[in-house]
Amino acid sequence: MFKYFRNHFVSHFTECKRRRSRLVSKDGRCNIEFGNVEEQSRFVFLADIWTTILDLRWRYKMTIFISAFLGSWFLFSLLWYIVAYVHQDLPEFNPSANHTPCVDNINGLTSAFLFSLETQVTIGYGFRCVTEQCAMAIFLLIFQSILGVIINSFMCGAILAKISRPKKRAKTITFSKNAVISKRGGKLCLLIRVANLRKSLLIGSHIYGKLLRTTVTPEGETIILDQVSVDFVVDTGNENLFFISPLTIYHIIDKKSPFFHMAADTILQQEFELVVFLDGTVESTSATCQVRTSYIAEEVLWGYRFAPIVSKTKEGKYRVDFHNFSKTVEVETPHCAFCLYNEKDAKAKIGYDNLGFQLQEVNETINTKM
Template structure:
């Protein structure tokens, strides 16, 4: 029991320090920050204000939303107060009984703010209204109405676009917790399982991968996060996937694969990150989305395969058991890709008679013993 407690203590206290740094987290977020960005480059975020507001977090977006409306109401309320003050419509000026104000019933800053609110949101209670006495008030009314429509359109559009972003649809796409390496179709493959939790399809789906690792060029340059293409396929290819049920995508480990020189014993010692991407178009909104996840060497299991999860019920329906989505079972697998291909070559040579120690070439002296 003491041994189990010690293992648990070591795993929980020192395991986090051995975790590898990821560029892409399991849920697809990128672990990267930009430093020493000059002020001119930061100004670009204000030029593209729509994208900036759209990418804000909800707490910041709601702050901008509330500030924009309250700020515009207060600003125009202040302008209405100035108009009433200049025209001497306020009670402290003791206007005559026959005096016609620019705006009826504005008695101070509070009433001016309420009139600004009623004007911009088109409530129109009827107690306060603009008269035809001064052109300044009419111009200010027109200007506030137009600017209010622009603010409403921008802010409501930003909220709607934030809610309907295809990034939320991507949350319904899930990848297996681990990747596995085993034989498939007589070839050594790296396999990953992906599932669509919604019944609506992703149209024109395309899946691919990038292997990120630190490399040193022949010139001595060290490249961090050097990218290598990883081709993933299913039985029907890697484009236009019929993504209605969970799929097992695989990468063939051949001579062109970066996994070819890796072995079961050395896999955990490697330093790489496998990032998998799935691009597609949402069927209901026609918006494109991208789902991504990553795997580090500790999450790649050599000599395992996924447990089947699709079955057929008595009623004739196909049932997907997501309880076994990431479960794996151990299978017999060569400990390296090179061994598998060398074994195949050896078998082929044996069939052709090459390198067969039992094969002896005997020379026969063919003489004609027929005597006439």
């Protein structure tokens, strides 16, 4: 029992360490923070308040919405109370029987708050209403009504925009848990499987990658997040994909590839992070979205390929079995790309016998005259 909990704790600690070491998590979130930002730079977020509100988490967004509504209701309730106090409409002033108040049936701060709530949300119970006695009350009524419409429009628009953001569409695009390296078409390739969980397509999809690693320049400068472009293709190209079924994208490990000098026994010793991007346009909304994930060295399996998941039923329908989506099968794979290319070069230099060639002996007679 103790051994089980120890192994569980070690695996959990290792997984947490991997998450902290990633720049991009498996679900596409960026693990980065900004420190020592100047105070005046923080006001830029307030200047772009719309984007700031959209980027907030739901709990903070709802806190701001509730605070905005309650704050505006309470602020205007104080103003309505002041109007009633100045006009001496409150019961403590003992108004006469023929006294016409600015707002009927405001007897204190509680009733002023209820009238402010009814005015801003246009409930209109009819028990409290503004009279023509005070021009200030009429002006305050108009101002609160306009401000209430603005607040409602902003809040409804922000909630609708938050729900319909293209990044939500990205939740239905999934990548395989691991990347694999094996031969494909006679070439050593790094393969990743990606699937669209919806039947609606992503139009004009484009797949590419970035390899993040620490490098040291010849001048001695250390670059922590050095980015190297990694090209991914499918059998039909890397643009305008027919993304109706799961696709296997692959990167050819040639002499220009950053994986060319890696081998099966040294790849786990490398410190890199492969970030894969998928850009496309949502078919239903025409909004662009980006899906991203990342793979570290421990998640790249050398000498494996993905198990098939697409089959055809007796009724003629195509079926996708997502149970095998991330399942891998071990296959025979060269130890490294350098070995594969050396093997091909060696075969190109080997001579072959022509079986159709026959050697014929020719008897030559040499006649000499003296």
